[in-house]
Amino acid sequence: MFSLLSGCFEFMLRKEELHILIVGLDKAGKTTLLERLKTLYTDVPGLEADKVLPTVGLNLAHFEALGTPLLCWDVGGASGLRGIWSKYYGECHALVFVVDAADRQRLEEAKLALDRALGDRDLYGAPLLVLANKHDCEGAASPAEVAEVFGVGKLPDARACSVQAVTARTGEGVKPAVQWLVEHIKKSQRPELIRRRMLAQ
Ligand SMILES: Nc1nc2c(ncn2[C@@H]2O[C@H](COP(=O)(O)OP(=O)(O)OP(=O)(O)O)[C@@H](O)[C@H]2O)c(=O)[nH]1
Ligand SMILES: [Mg+2]
Known part of the structure; x- marks a missing residue:
């Protein structure tokens, strides 16, 4: 009886883990970001940027930020892998879309990939954070320019x-x-x- 009660108490006190799905075109810098998150928020540093390889499947990072446990999923962005993204939509609390702001020629392709993702009902209500990455590169598009191309602010749903x-x-x-x-x-x-959704399963 005691163990049942203490188990219930522990369950009630357990902090809810938030799931962050990180997507974007290939070479946008998603895995570099994931490794940087490990370095910033855990005791075990992530890989240095020059050791990161293109992602074929999925990479994970668990860490705590602002007193909240987070689980990040980084999924490969090559065109043949983008179909996998939707497997994670139903369970993610937020979508992070990483864009290579230094590669202006691919901004339109990135916008199309984001639009396709946002059209999926499983992402309903999930906050969207677009990260204009590679800000260190000369001539990188500013957040305002990326927002303009992506039409952020004109998105139909709340x-x-x-x-x-x-x-x-x-x-x-x-x-x-x-x-x-x-x-x-x-x-x-x-x-x-x-x-x-989880209770209904
Ligand atoms: N200059 C600069 N280069 C970056 C930055 N972030 C990532 N890169 C480089 O961009 C390239 C691609 O980075 P990845 O992290 O592998 O990109 P990805 O989005 O995970 O790519 P896929 O796994 O193929 O989907 C690598 O050469 C990185 O070193 C950045 O902030 N600045
Ligand atoms: Mg990757």
Whole structure:
């Protein structure tokens, strides 16, 4: 009886883990970002940028930020792998779309990939954070330019959106981005929606 009660108590006190899905075109810098998150938030440093290889499947990172446990899924962005993204839509609390802001020629392709993702009902209400990565590169598009190309702010459904500049290689801008995510997930309907979905299974 005691172990049942203490188990219930422990369950009630357990902090809910938030799931962040990181997608974007190949070479946008998603895995470099994931490794940087490990370095910034855990005792075990992530890989250095020059050791990161193109992702064929999925990479994971678990860490705690602002007192909240986070689980990040980084899925490969090569065109043949983008079909896998949707497997994670139903269970993610927020979507991070990483864009190579230095590669202006692929901004339109990135916009199409994002539009396709946002058209999926399983992402309903999930906060969207677009990260304009490679801010260290000369001539990189600013968050305002990326927002303009992507039409962020004109999105039809009610979801929190932000476009922020980061440099995954150095970590610049990464902590404010994580703060935005945690705050906006908690304000959104998404945790409740996912809880209900899990109970219905
Ligand atoms: N200059 C600069 N280069 C970066 C930055 N972030 C990533 N890169 C480089 O961009 C290239 C691609 O990075 P990855 O992290 O492998 O990109 P990805 O989005 O995970 O690519 P896929 O796994 O193929 O989907 C690598 O050469 C990185 O070193 C950055 O902030 N600045
Ligand atoms: Mg990768």
